[in-house]
Amino acid sequence: MEVPILKQGDYLIASIQSALSDADLLNLRDELADRVGRFRSRGVIVDVTPIDVMDSFATRTMRSIAHMLKLRGAETVIVGIQPEVAFAMVQLGLTLEDVATALDLEEGLAYLNDRMTGGSSSVR
């Protein structure tokens, strides 16, 4: 299941549609790293709303996506983690420490806009 990646101005939006296999996740990572360079994107939003299980591999991949993209010059936000998923993740000790998160796509965009304008860091 491929993840559609939309370009929206300076940002890329990876909108996950259904549960992903490990290979899909790695594909997503490589695809994003590639496109960030191609489109000279400044920010990336990964929308995980439909995902109802985040295992350790998915979490680690999300983290490595954020770190990789940082090195490629883009800020990453994970948005749409559901309440049950959030709590399950924390109980498993998967807390995505140094990765930005936001409630939904709208929030994620607001966060990125805020970071890009160099405004007061209102979100963490």
Add this chain to the structure above:
Amino acid sequence: MASKKDPQTADTVVPVLQEATLGLLRELVAHLRQNRTQLREEWVRRITEAQLLIAMTKEEIFAEATSVFDNYVELLETGSIEALQAHARNLSERIIPRGVETQEVVGIVLLLRDVLARSLFKKYQSDFALLNSVLDAYEPAANRIANTVSVGFVQERERIIRQQQEAIRELSTPVLQVRERLLILPIIGVIDPQRSRQITEQLLRGIRANRAKVVVIDITGVPTIDSQVANHLVQTVEASRLMGATVIVTGLSSEIAQTLVTIGVDLGKMKTVGDLQGGIEESERILGYKVIDVSEAPVQKSPGVM
């Protein structure tokens, strides 16, 4: 009497004995009815002597004793346990709010049993064989009655406890929106693991429903915290962050602060502010609100407008 074979009780008398037993029971009931006044008084005297039911006045005890006595005799006569069960429930409902303890209820029922048994001893003391068979008839029924009343009382008590737990659970964790995107979660009372799980669930749902960006958890009303709950609190903070909300914990008592430090909870992940007011001010800062004194506002504006 067919109702003697009540399926609810295992200790029903063996059928072979029944005819003779029933005759004796009838005689017994007649005897108890005859001596109603005297036996009741004796019972009440014994209750007062044993210092049971001290929460009630003497008249009340006498009134209750009378109705229990009548029900008791009726059960001996009819063997129908329902009436007594209903009566026990009713009685418990009345006396539990007055602080009557389980031991007192068991105590008075056993006293009645004793009083009645003594009167039987006195009546049949000349005929040992008859006394024996009278007791054979009386004992199972009396045991059943004592059982029913005590169980009724305990059940009523448990029902009340369950009801109260439910009420506490419902009242315990309000999630309140005070401003656009700002939630407050005041926690009062002891947090046990079950409650903390419930708090987390409600909070996370509240964050999604209200699209909250900042949450203030106020634990001024929490006396102590154990390590399990503290860890859960940290997990809640983390989970909220995953949903894009910042959590500010306010009102940590010095005792709780000490606990958290002692058990080595990582406070770096938690934003803490001294009191609820400070917490709200901090969250307003994060959200970009500014509260202005009404009397000052127009003064600042008027030069620009003029």
